[in-house]
Structure formats: structure tokens, C-alpha cells
Amino acid sequence: MTNSADVAVVRMNAYLNLRLIERCRELENLIDESSTAELQLVFPALIDSIFGLTNKIGWGLHNISLTKNPHEYEAFLNFLGPTGPIFSLCYKLLPDCYLKYDFPVSYLPTKIRTMLEEGIIPPFYSDKLKDDQSSRLPQVLSMNPYEYYIFHFAYHLSNPGFSFSQQKMFDELGNNLRPTCQFIFATLLPRDNSTVLPLIGPYEHHSNKCLSQVWRSETVVQVFGLLLEYTEEEKLISPLDSRLPPSLPRRHSIHSGEHIRLVRAFIKTLHEFANSSRESYYHQFKEKFIFLRKAIHHWPLDSSFRLILEAWLSFIQPWRYVRKFCSEGNLEGDERGKINDPSRWMSFVANNLLAYTAIFEQLLPRFIRTDLVAPKNALMLFRVTKVFSQPHLAEMLIETESCMDDANVSRGGKITATQWSAIVKQQILELEGPNYKYNPMFSESTISKIIWFLSTIKQAHLTATSIVEALEKRRLEKKIFLTIWEFFNGEESSTDDIGLTDRKKVPGFLLNSQQQIIEIFQIRLEDTPRVAIVADQEYHDSILSTSFSHQSQFDSSVDTHRPGVFVRIQEERHQFRYIEYMGDPEVQPVRSNECAFLVRTLYKICEIINSKYEREITNSYWRNDMIGRMAKRILQPPTIVRCLPKRTSKGFTLAQESELSPRLSLRILASYNFLVILILSILVFRFFEYGTYMYIFCLICWTFYTLIETACNF
Template structure:
């Protein structure tokens, strides 16, 4: 244990304080302790913050503002770029202190690059070599780099597995403290605005020294399958030499550190080499990094300072790692609702024109891609074409009865259908084909306006045959193989367009029938609110045909294919009856020699599946609807939950009784049921079942419809009987009579 000053406190004692007093105490310590004392406590403090080796630390990845605002604000103020933690780092920079990080702590792919000597010159003054083994054993970092490195490594740790409570925050829409701090750090140290200055400005500039050795370009950990880095390597060598001036170090060394560390720790990380996939939170913070690197690099033309050299390096450094990173993540990520997060990361990367400074923006959605970004598209064509080729078979297997699944494919087609992007990609592939394997043949091929002025030498892409690295060949996005996948996908979209149109008509008819007749109308108006979910389902089913129409038009425009008529699809797909199609599908699924993606069920099967989709959880826990008051739903749910817990045995007895009381209770209580949910914490979907008994629910009282009904009854009572309470009494009597009649006619136990 280490004592701090003359106060008699020990570091281990303070680290055991509750979170808020702990932050306050360390804020005072940072201000009043000597440099030597701060140097001694710094590594222990950092290890405690980030939970080294295997704990959640101070909760940066588990604390959310929406769940615990007080702790969130306290931690945020402590770790903000101008907060106490960074003041500690900057105080330590006044002395030539170094802090060692063992090479084993780094991701395997990053440490492998260091061992192989393929690292950038940024690391030249950091590495420590064991003279006996002649191997790199550690990195010696200044306080700022030491903190940043541990911050990045913390994002890679599987906290969502070590601490299952974090899974909801990571897979939901909540923003953890780690997410917020990542955005702050990137916006502060990689400013998109060329006029911004990294604060504070009065930081010691002697933390690095000018290096005279030749600059070594950054190389990917694994040689990319298609990407040729000759142009990027030239830029690295030229530009990296330029930034090794004393002036640029004094001004922008923090930006350089953040640029290299974020890319090398996060984007070099190979998830094929570890068993666990990252959390959705990690994918979201990487997306922040990608967007900020685009914005930072796109401002190079407007920046007249020495930081413009770093801006020019940002995108090439990212490009060298992103394809392998994206391909690895996409190939292993489960195709559920969380896949949207991965999809948005990819779409952000391939649209750099979306992240430009207002003074430098020339792109309006749907118009031509600005000429300055055409080179980016050509040099990174595999990130467009090969990722989409990888995704198409997966999209063939998604359930098109869900609007969320449909929207994923819609987002992709909308991006590829914008401006002249598809023309650029097609022309790039044609130029590749003419250079390597002759001009490829595509169905319904049309000439493009880029044919005359397209320079094939601009491509940073070299075609590899099947005998090349990893024995993997380039698959042409506009080739015949992809065209076959598109035919299956188009067929599925057309069938589901008709299915959802019919389903919407049926739902609308059912909702009207529920309100016909006096008693049915009273039940719909007063007692039950079960049709709200059907109303939402109806709205979705009405939207989906229009969305599918837009998707079909996008496929036709992007890939120049003719759409089959609905009659042709139905004639081809409906050759089996329901029983025959079901037995055919099951036998095909059992045939291991056949690809599941080739099995296309008939429209009858698809209609049956859509009709059978239903909510399997507790009706009282359905997400809050627009027709309800959110605060009242939560309050009434808390009240009913406490009553159900306190009187569980009495409620069950009343429900199962045979008298008039039992009959009445079965009309107003929620019946016993089996609640089904799905657990995905183990990497696959596992169905869980839970039996729940009869229970009280007051959710009906939170509906706007209930308040309108009560208001109308009160108003009518005031107008007719000059007493609003009399109107409410009549309404209660009518509702009671209906419940009594229903208890005799529709008692589930007697039937």
C-alpha cells in the first residue's frame, strides 16, 4: 500500500471508496500531490480504472446516463479531455517519465507487426528490446499515450461476457460512458474543423524527439487479398517524413498518437483469432472512429497548418485495415437485429462524402458522387463489391415478415443506388477485367459514360486468381454468379410484396369486425386494448409493399436487370401445395449436399409464416405505444407488480374458483400463460420458457383512449344530468354489466 502525502491515506483505501467520493478524492490528490507521488500512483490508478487484468474497473462500459445519471456525470467530468485525469497526464509530461506496457497486453495482430519489424516510425522511440532474445518485450509510453492505450484495450475486453448486466446497454440504444468519451476524445484530438485547436495548447512539446532514421510505412498484418498498397506506401513515406519536424511535434503530437493508436489497436485487431465477437457497443465506437477519420481527412484541403499532413494520412491508414476488419466481423456476426449496427459501420465507411466540413461539401443526397471521392471508390472497390457479394446470400435467408429485416436490405440498396456510385463500381470492374481476364460479360450490359476517361492505372486493385493468397478469387459484383443470387432475392421480394398487401387487407378487415356490434364496441372501447399491436402490425404491413417496390426498382437500376412479373413468380413458386411444400422444404433441409440458401418456399408457406408471427412475451410488457402515456404506464406497472407479488396466492385462488367471483375475475385478470424469450448471450439463440400465473394489470388506465372515454362520459353527464360524476357512474355500470354478461357467456373455464 502506498501512502499519499501527509494525510495518512493509502491508495488502496481510496480505490475502495464508492465511485463518486473516489473521483472527488483523486481530483484533490491530482492537484495537491508532488510530481514524484503522481508518477508512483499513475500506473496503479490506470489499472484500477480499466480493470486490468480482468475486471470491469470503474464501469466506463457499464454506466449509462439514462440508468444512473449521477454516476455518469461524475465519471464524465473526471475523464473529459480537460478533466482531472488528463490534467494528471499533462502534469506528468513535464518530466521525462515513461511507463512500460508489456507486449503481451497488445492485440496479437499488433504485437505480431511489432515483432516482425513492420511497424511505423511512430513506435521507433517506444520499443524496448531484450538484448538476449533480441525481441521486443514492451513499449515505453508517456503518460498521455499510456492512458490512451489502456482506454483502447479496455474497449476490446469482453465485458459483456464477464459482466452480463452490460449486455443490455451494449446491445440496446443506450449510450455508455465509454461511447461518450470515445466521441469526445476523437472530436477533440482529431478535429474535423480545420480552424479548431487541440486544447489545452500549453502542453510540453519535448515529449518526443525528432527521429532521423528512415520512415517505415504501416503495412497490414495480413497481406490484403486484393488491395495493392503501393500508392498508400508512397504517401506514408513522403508525408510521415514531413511530420517529423520539431514544430509539428510541439503542436500536434497528441493528434498523431490518437491517430496511430486508435487505428492500430482497434482496426488491426483480428477477431478470427479470438473466440468471442465484440459487443455491439464496440462496433458503435468503431463507427465513430470511421466517421471522424473521414471528417478529419476530408478537411485536408482547407487546412494550411502542419496538421494537414496528418489529415492526408488518416484515410490511407484506415483503408489499409478496414476491409479485413469488416469482412471478418460480417462473416461471423449473427443475422439478427444487432446486425444493423455492423451494417451501419460498413455503410459509414464506404460513404466518405457524407462527412465533410460545411465549407468543403459538394454532395447532396441522390446526386453525383463528387469527383474528389471517385479515387477513394476505385482504390477501395473490394470494400464495396466483395462485402456486398458476401452479404447477398445472407440477405436471401432473412425473414421478410419483419420490417426491421427489410430495412437492413433497403439501407444497402439505397446507398448503392445513390448518384453515379454503381456506374463507378461497374466501370472499375470492367477495367479490371480488361487488364486481367478480358472484359467480363454481364446480362443486359449497357455502356457507361466513364468508359472514355477512366484510367485503369488509378485502381489500387489487382485481380488475384484462385492460386493467389488464401486461394480466394475476386467475385465480380456485376457478374453472372451474383446475378443468380439477385434473381432469388428479387423473387422473394415480389412474393412478400403480395403477401404483405394481402395481410394488410386481412388485418384491416379483422379490426373492423372487432368493433361491429354494441358489446364488441364496448369491449374494444373500455375493457381491452389488445388491438393496439394489431394496429402497429397493420401500419407496418402497409409500409412494407412500398418499401419493397423501392427496393425492386433500386435492384433494377443498380444491376441493370429486368424484373419478372408477379404472375411469373407465383406460377413458378406455387407448384406445391402447403403439405407438399412443407415436406419438400424439410427434406431439402435434411439434405446436407444442398445449400440452404437455394431453398425457396412457396407463397403459401410464406403467408402461413407471416400469419403465425406473434408476440410471445407477457402482454403487460409490450413496449410503450404512441397511444399511451409513458410515465403512467411505468407507474401503473410498478403498482400492479407489487400487488401481484404480495397477493400472488390469493389471485391464483380467485382465478381457479368456480363461483361468481371466479367468473368475474377471469374477465378482468390476465390469464396464466407461458412466456417465451430468447437468450443470445452464448453466441446462439436459445429459447427460454417461464410459467406465470393470473395477474392484475392496470395498463388499460394509461391509454389515451381510456382518458377520452372518461372525459366524454363526464361531459355527457354534465350536459344531461348536470353532474359529471353521474355520467362516470353510468359508464361504470355499463362496463360492469358487460363484464357480468361476458362471465356467463365467455367464461374460459366453463367452456
């Protein structure tokens, strides 16, 4: 006989086949109507269905965005949020202290797995570990429903196996699961010294309310702090990886943009939580320092580095996340984002000195190698110098570094100096090891590097200024023609997709950065190198030579030295992206300056002609007389088409190449440029009262003249 728990599971499985909105509504009703005994079986199956820990599919929450799926997004946000049905389900099951669910150890970061295998058990895991009877190694974590849900949620956010469209998530800033995560942070890590939301559920909870709130907040901090950390898989190999079943998913290192945004959101929330709490959470900030240190070391030299940079700048500015409420409950805006009381933040600066000085020293060679003429790189430099030029910050760093000098400490005799000295030395020992040699940020060696870096900034400023002036001059010279061209084709752009408006900001960024660096390190004018600094003429010429014009936009598509053709896809009014197309040129995507209907119609006509007269067309193309030269002018040359390897269930397929024979292509007739010229010429003939036959006759004569002239000069 089927019991009620089995019926609840059957109902849940039926609801999982519904659309997301109906699914969330029906599951919410199921949770409200079912008893605790029934929900004990529903809970693990529902969590696995949502996050797809077994099949790595789940509900596809990463693909639901606020802009494209607003109703579905709101439905799952309410369903997963701290005031929604899932948390209500967790709180329903919590009173049963013997109810535990197993979370595989293999899902944890490699660093934690290695520690557990070596017998080093962090306090958070001490009462949760269950060993395998045969290998005597930790196999699963036994946890209550609340912890089970938080672990699954954090793992789903931080694991790349669930991010099916990383580039899409990279572009859509915050339209997926990250806002839900921030909602959980804001609720369970309160920012205004308020209490955590009370337990949700139709039962009485007799345990200590304060302890319950602290336990839930501590769980969120611990779980997200561990699963969002930076691990280097190639350097950390645990025996657990080889002894566990191969079908079990593994937790991999994450360096994606979405992961960095989650880390930044966690840092900001942790700042707000710590600023409203009396307890210290410096140990969590130390873990994030290690994350940023490793991420900066491995991150490539491109504009995406700004994600890491913004996370670091959020880390070193806790004063930006202070919520000071008046008696009316309003936020005092003038207190936010400023160091109004240096003594309040001195402790944080001392406890996290390496986050300021060591990472700054790590960034300096990176900025020296970076192309500072590029607008995004110039903006990153400006962001860094602007933060360090804040009032009182440089003084706090200088004071903290001076405390490290034992001679100064002994002469001064201040208790605070001795305290900061011990804190900084202990911090260096814990984070960098006993062999690390600390190089003060304001030492003579660092300042000498800064002085030479100022020369690099000065040259970049001169180069950026000369490029802007040259582009402005070119724009004025072609103003009339450019206006007509932009009317039909959009704004002129360059190969690096950098517009003139963005380039105009670069000199200002670099000039302000230069002045702020001088103020931070108190560099005198006579200390700067007396060398003649001029603009980088080679870089200047390369930027100007790569600017696209209407003559060269389509020349790159017939470059025989490239394996494919580059097709420009217009995304917005003044933004383009280029894709390398390696298939048949005739079936490449329709461009923004082409008529889609004509492209498809002319392709079908050419396909019929090429199929019917393939032999005649090929023979004509390879002839060495005038007919062959005219054919080479009209027909498309032989083209090699490449088929890239594809992933299948049996592995990757082999790359294949095939050659297309000479063929007729009328695609140029589908361009708006040709249509505009055609219409204008017809209007001119109409204006001079010439008939249609005269127009056709002139068009045929012009065509034959062009072909004969080409054949004679071939």
C-alpha cells in the same frame, strides 16, 4: 519518514472511496495541487483504478448512463475528456522523456501478439517493446503517460470483460463511454482542418508544436485502429498466451453491439479527419474492410445485423462526412451527403473497391436467405439499395471495374485507367491474396443473381401486402371489441412484437428497393423471369395464426411441452418482451394486467392453506370420482420446477429439478379482467335493485353449476 509522493497516493486512495462526483472533484484538486514527482506514483494507480485492468471492475463506467445518472455522467465525461484533469495529468508528466509505464503485450489483439512473436514488428511498436529476459519474447510495451492512458481507454472500451450488462448497453444507444470516446476523436482528430488542442499544463513546452499535434493524432488513430479490429481467437494462438502468467487478463475477440458502434464512430471520425487533411489514411480504411468482411461472415441472421450494415454504409460513403466551411464559418448543407464532384471521390472508390463490390457480393446470398417480410430486414435492404442508387456511384464503380480489364486499358491508353488498374490489383493482392478470383459487381453472373433476387423481393412484397390487408380486415371486424380490449390491456400485438404500423412500411421498402436495384444494374423489363409470382401463403397463414388475442395470451403459460412459462412484460405503451420463467408459477413476476397488492395477498392466503391442508388437497386431486374431477378443475396440477446452473467461485452448480404437489391458486382473482367483470356485475345487480345477499347467492350458484358441469364432462 513518509515523503510527499506517498502522501499523495494515500490521499488518492481515500478519494477513491467517495461518490463519483465528489471523487472526480477531489482528484482534480489533487492533480492541480501536486508536483510532478508526486503525480508520477499517482498516475498508474489512478489509471488502473478507473479502468480496472487488474480486477476488471474499475469505476463501472459502462453502467453510468446519461438518462439514469445525468450528474455522474457529466462528471466522468469532464474528468476523462481531452480538456479534463486526466489529460492535464498526462501533459504534466510528458516533459520527462525518461518516464515510461509498462502495458502488458497480452492485452493486445492476438494478431499483433502473433506478429511480435514472429519478429514482425509494426513501426508503431518498434521503440516501445521490452522483451522478457528468460523467454526472449516481447512482454510489455514501454510508453509515455499519454500513450498509457489512450491504450487503457481503448482496451476498456473494446474488451467484453468490462461490459457487465451487454443487453443494457445494446438498448441504450450512446449513454455510456462511447460519447466520451467520440469526444476524444473529435478533439484529437479535428474535422475542420483546425489544430489539435494545445498542451494543457502549467509548464512551457519547447518542442515543435506541429509535431506534437501530429503525434497525438497518430497515437489515437493507431491505438483505436488496432484494439477495435476483428480477430478470430480460435485461429490465432500465440505462444505468448501459454508463457505469460494465467492471472494476467487476455484480449478477446469482440462481436458485441457496443463494439460495432465504436467501430462505426471511429470510421465516421476517420472520414472527417481524412477529408480535412492532406495526408492519406487509406491504410486505416483497409483494416476496417477486413473487420467488416469477417464480421459479416460471422454475424447471425437476425435484426442486430443492422449494426454491421450501418458501419459498412458509413465506411463506403466518405462524402457524407465533409465539412466545408464558408468564409463566415457556416457549414454548407447542400454539399453534405452528396457526390457533387465524382472526380474527388474516384480515388477513394478505387482504393476501396472491394469494400463496395466484394461486400455487396457477400451480402447478396444473405439477403436471399433473410426473411424480407420482417420490417427490420426490409429496412436493411432498402438502406443498401438507397446508398448504391446515389447519383454517380454506380458509374464510378463501373469505371473502376472496367480499368481492371487489361485489354480495355491497353486500347484506351489513359493514364488514370492504368493508375486505377494498378491500385485495384494491388488492393486485391493485399487484402484477399494471390488466389482470390475477383467477380465484378456488374458482370453477367452477378446480374443474373440480381434478377432472381428481384423475384424474391417481388414475392416478399406480395406476401407483406397480403398480411397487411388481412390484419387490417381482422382489425375492422373486431373494431368494437378491440377498442374495449385495448382500453384495459393495451394494443394487440403478435408473438414477434411487430405491430401493424411497422408492417405497413414493408411493402413500400420492398417496392423502392426493387426499383432502385433495377436502376443500379440497368435491368430491362424483358430480362426479368417470366414466372408467375404469388404470395407465400404458408408464411402468410403462420403470421396470422401467431397473432395474440385475449384468449391466447395466457394459454402459452400452461404449455406442458415447454420447460417453463412465458411471461409478457410490458416495457412501454405498445412494446412487450417475453421472458421464460422456469420457477414456481405462483411467484413469477407480476404481469401488467394484474394488481400487485392482490397478487401478494392471495399468494400468502394460498400458501397458508396449501401448507396446512397439503395432504387433503393432494388426496382430493388424485381421486377418480366426481370430487377428484372438481378438484382438478379448481386446483393447479403438479408442476416441475427447474433450477438452472449458477456460476460460483468454485464453478457452476448442477441443474436441479423439483416437483410441486397439487395446490390451490387464487391468482386469477388478482387480474384486472376479473375485477372489471366483478364490478360490472355488481353495478348491474344494483341497477335492478337486487341486494347483496342475492348477488352472493347467484355467484355461488353459478360457481357450483360450472364445477358440476365440468366434473360431469371431464
